[in-house]
Amino acid sequence: MRAVRLLLLVVGAAATGYGGWLLLPQLGTTLPWLIGGPVLHDVLVAPLVGLVGLVLGRLLTNRMRRAWIVAGLLASATSLLIAVPLLWRPPSAPPNPGLPDRNYPLGLAVGLVVVWAVIVVVLVVATAVERRTDSR
Structure with missing residues (x-):
């Protein structure tokens, strides 16, 4: 078992070294992304x-309502995070052959509307059921 672990360590270190070697020529364009992501997160996203x-x-004292709204915010944030590269592609850049060209802003908007429409429907139904049980 020890020999297998040592072999995996050596192969992993070699692969990491090779990846670093391939990254060196592009370090000038990659470094801002490697540093900018954590800085952007710590300065903007986390606060x-x-x-x-x-x-x-x-504002929200009802736990069920708060849970649904938090779930909607998480789904929205995840969708926005995934969509950033597709929305932010420079117009002069050639399209990625693996990503068919389509209207990404419209797709993101429709996805967000569907998420929040479902949450609104759930909250309205929950409020109606709650009022009905309170009136009895």
């Missing part, structure tokens, strides 16, 4: 998520 969580915690 924004914390602020939204604080506001939601104060």
Whole structure:
């Protein structure tokens, strides 16, 4: 078992070294992305998520409603995160052959509308059921 682990360590280290060697010529264009992502997260995304969580915690006292809204926010954030490369592609860049050209902003908008429409329907039905049981 020890020999297998050592072999996997050597192969993994060699693959990491080879990947680093291939990255060296493109380091000037890759470095801003490698540094910019964590900085953008720590400066913009994390405080924004914390602020939204604080506001939601104060405004929404019903746990079920809060859970559905948090789920919608997470689905929206995930969709936006996945869509960023497709929305931010420079117009002069050739299209990626693996990604067929289509109207990505419209697709993102429709996806977000569907997510929030489902959440609104669930919350309206839950409120109606809650009122019906309270009136009895």
